[in-house]
Amino acid sequence: MIARIWRGWASEATADDYQRHYETEVTDHLRHVSGFRGARLLRSQDGDEVRFTSITFFTGLADVREFAGDDHEQALVEDAARRALTRWDDRVSHHEVAVDVRP
Template identity: 30%
Template sequence: MIVRIWHGRTQRERAYAYAAFLAERAIPDYRAVAGNLGVSVLRRDEGEISHFLMVTRWASEEAIRGFAGDDLLKAKYYPEDTDFLLEFEPQVQHYRVLGSDGDPPV
């Protein structure tokens, strides 16, 4: 399994609206891709800025290609993101899952 992590920042006053957009548009988009094993959205407020992490789990690199295209580390953005985000980070991070839910470490 591969975990894909995207980071974005928005003004705190726009954070609830951005979270609603993610729930209505982005999360269903991720979930519709074959090989997506789950989506989590995390939020941390820091002063007037809200940080979002989109943490998705994928069965394989091929499954990620079905969502992101051939450049696996390139961040995917939606047109609506221009209404919320302070910048557009060009890449995401990938981690291979070696164990979870009480599995012994590999």
């Protein structure tokens, strides 16, 4: 399994807007991607901003490429996200999940 990790920052005023966007539009799109295995959105205070870390899980890199395209390390930041975020990582990282512990 592959974990795709990306970060974006929002002001306090727009952080909830980004979270709603992720909960609705992003997750709706992901549910239709072959090999999608789940997602987590982490939220933490980072000075005057809110930092979001998105971790999406896919069966393999072929599934990541189906989602992200040929340049699969390029971040996909939709217009609604760009309006809510103050800045974001342009590139994402991919990691093989070595251990997956669930209750």
